[in-house]
Amino acid sequence: MKIIVCIKQVPDTTEVRIDQKTGTLIREGVPSIINPDDKSGIEAALVLKERYGAHITLLSMGPDQAELALIEGLAMGADRAILLSDRAFAGSDTWATSIALAYAIKKIDYDVIICGRQAIDGDTAQVGPQIAEHLSLPQVSYVTSIEKEENSLKVKKVFEDFSQNIRIKMPCMITVLKEINQPRYMTVGRIFDAYKENQVERWNIQNIDMDPSLTGLKASPTQVKKIQTKGAKTAGKVFEVDAREGARLIVEKLKEKFVI
Amino acid sequence: MDLKAYKGILVIGEQRQGNIQNGTFELLGKAKELAAKLDCNVSVLLIGNGLNEQHGKILAKHGADNIFMTNDHSLENYSTEPYTKTITKFINENKPEIVMISATTIGRDLAPRLSARLKTGLTADCTSLDIEENTQNLLMTRPAFGGNILATIVCPNHRPQMSTVRPGVFQKQEFDVRKPLKINCVRADITKEDLNIEILDTVYEKTEKKNIEEANILVSAGRGIGSKENITKLETLAKELGGLVSGSRAVVDAGWIDQPSQVGQTGKTVRPDVYFACGISGAIQHIAGMEESDLIIAINKNPGAPIFDNADLGIVADVNQLIPALVEELQKETHK
Numbered sequence: 001m002k003i004i005v006c007i008k009q010v011p012d013t014t015e016v017r018i019d020q021k022t023g024t025l026i027r028e029g030v031p032s033i034i035n036p037d038d039k040s041g042i043e044a045a046l047v048l049k050e051r052y053g054a055h056i057t058l059l060s061m062g063p064d065q066a067e068l069a070l071i072e073g074l075a076m077g078a079d080r081a082i083l084l085s086d087r088a089f090a091g092s093d094t095w096a097t098s099i100a101l102a103y104a105i106k107k108i109d110y111d112v113i114i115c116g117r118q119a120i121d122g123d124t125a126q127v128g129p130q131i132a133e134h135l136s137l138p139q140v141s142y143v144t145s146i147e148k149e150e151n152s153l154k155v156k157k158v159f160e161d162f163s164q165n166i167r168i169k170m171p172c173m174i175t176v177l178k179e180i181n182q183p184r185y186m187t188v189g190r191i192f193d194a195y196k197e198n199q200v201e202r203w204n205i206q207n208i209d210m211d212p213s214l215t216g217l218k219a220s221p222t223q224v225k226k227i228q229t230k231g232a233k234t235a236g237k238v239f240e241v242d243a244r245e246g247a248r249l250i251v252e253k254l255k256e257k258f259v260i
Numbered sequence: 261m262d263l264k265a266y267k268g269i270l271v272i273g274e275q276r277q278g279n280i281q282n283g284t285f286e287l288l289g290k291a292k293e294l295a296a297k298l299d300c301n302v303s304v305l306l307i308g309n310g311l312n313e314q315h316g317k318i319l320a321k322h323g324a325d326n327i328f329m330t331n332d333h334s335l336e337n338y339s340t341e342p343y344t345k346t347i348t349k350f351i352n353e354n355k356p357e358i359v360m361i362s363a364t365t366i367g368r369d370l371a372p373r374l375s376a377r378l379k380t381g382l383t384a385d386c387t388s389l390d391i392e393e394n395t396q397n398l399l400m401t402r403p404a405f406g407g408n409i410l411a412t413i414v415c416p417n418h419r420p421q422m423s424t425v426r427p428g429v430f431q432k433q434e435f436d437v438r439k440p441l442k443i444n445c446v447r448a449d450i451t452k453e454d455l456n457i458e459i460l461d462t463v464y465e466k467t468e469k470k471n472i473e474e475a476n477i478l479v480s481a482g483r484g485i486g487s488k489e490n491i492t493k494l495e496t497l498a499k500e501l502g503g504l505v506s507g508s509r510a511v512v513d514a515g516w517i518d519q520p521s522q523v524g525q526t527g528k529t530v531r532p533d534v535y536f537a538c539g540i541s542g543a544i545q546h547i548a549g550m551e552e553s554d555l556i557i558a559i560n561k562n563p564g565a566p567i568f569d570n571a572d573l574g575i576v577a578d579v580n581q582l583i584p585a586l587v588e589e590l591q592k593e594t595h596k
Contacts, residue, residue, distance in 0.1 A: 013406030133376035221381030238574035
């Protein structure tokens with residue numbers, strides 16, 4: 001089985017803080033990580049490899065520094081890593097990103113594409129299904145378990161209040177939730193190997209035979225018009241009192257608002 | 261692309277086992293507001309099987325001017341390709357300028373697939389929608405970077421302008437319907453090739469569990485409550501007020517409450533009448549999921565906790581002492 005796992009390097013948004021004076025994001029010192037859902041995608045592929053035998057290619061689109069995320073994936077046990085990087089991709093929205101990734105995927109042999117459900121910086125959950133559409137592949141998103149059958153996969157998809165077991169023929173695309181597994185750590189030997197030079201292949205727009213007018217800012221249907229940091233709601237009164245007095249203050253407030 | 265050829269707002273309705281979901285009604289209410297600014301109609305397309313006049317009536321009551329439905333056994337339950345194909349055909353024929361979809365697990369599977377097929381833009385999980393005055397473009401505002409920033413997105417040169425909205429973000433509205441109900445049937449041309457996945461079984465979760473999105477009062481636990489055992493104290497308070505217990509990501513990760521009751525960026529968006537934040541520090545990801553609550557009461561030992569910046573009333577105290585005291589005080593009130 002040949003598996004492609006699409007991964008994104010993201011700032012760890014739980015570490016992002018806001019500068020209270022300027023109201024801007026403090027990005028300095030914020031660590032970059034493999035997007036958590038994507039990391040579970042790598043782990044899911046590694047489990048399939050252990051169980052059924054597989055070749056795993058990691059694919060990431062991003063700036064030079066995204067190489068680190070790919071190296072980490074190699075050190076977890078992936079077989080091949082490709083960094084798709086070109087100025088032509090700059091400013092891409094999900095549409096322009098997914099079409100570029102689809103062009104790259106056309107150059108790779110695969111049975112299954114695994115994406116994480118969504119990235120913690122954008123939270124859109126769009127790129128996976130859009131890749132599947134560009135490649136005319138069947139898809140199942142929100143997957144929490146994968147088993148291989150002969151020419152198909154049996155997956156469990158979760159909805160808000162129910163779940164389904166689904167059979168999907170390969171080639172196909174699935175997106176996984178981070179709940180699917182607990183990603184393993186890198187092994188020391190593999191970290192050493194992964195850091196050796198030229199372990200990550202570099203592809204630019206020529207490598208994927210893509211017309212630059214199809215991607216990047218200009219080919220993106222959506223545009224960011226305005227960015228603002230959220231102002232805190234006008235803070236109410238805060239009281240430092242004992243439990244009994246605090247309880248009374250709350251009861252008063254609930255009465256004032258006709259809750260009780 | 262001739263942008264002017266696209267007119268009107270289309271809401272993609274969502275039904276599960278024949279029940280129209282709340283998110284659909286909420287979108288219709290918002291669509292009606294936007295339609296007034298654009299001077300256009302609101303249409304709804306409800307896909308399923310065995311849909312009838314009752315479905316039509318309730319859609320009209322919540323703001324749909326034009327009602328479209330499919331009745332096709334292959335569309336009874338959601339499946340990506342048959343739904344994408346049916347909606348794409350409908351959009352290409354009817355050319356709405358705006359398409360709104362609920363950001364549920366179904367909508368978030370469907371919407372990106374649709375946008376890629378229609379070659380247009382899609383903005384996910386919008387928390388506010390408006391019309392830009394001079395351009396008449398849809399202004400789609402959504403949180404990003406874990407809720408740290410709000411980005412306003414436009415889709416100026418492609419149509420339709422597509423957005424998804426999480427259930428609970430907008431409020432449903434009811435309207436007086438004066439015109440007679442007319443249901444337009446939409447034919448689906450689903451072939452064998454479109455049925456490209458096989459649903460082996462569907463398992464429904466126990467319905468006893470109550471949905472925190474529908475609760476009027478939420479008593480929400482944070483790491484500050486200290487242990488799983490202390491959840492019972494919150495349950496007593498919730499019971500006293502007729503509410504439910506929810507929690508932050510930290511307590512879900514700790515296994516103190518179940519994931520479906522998680523509030524925040526990676527959980528649910530709630531807007532109850534009263535939200536008790538008990539021992540919740542107030543990470544931005546959490547605030548993003550509850551800041552629209554009418555009344556926010558925060559209880560935390562740490563006077564510097566960011567939750568106090570977002571609360572209407574803050575009490576700096578030990579939550580495990582305060583909650584039992586509050587329950588007592590409430591009981592006194594009811595026995596007065």
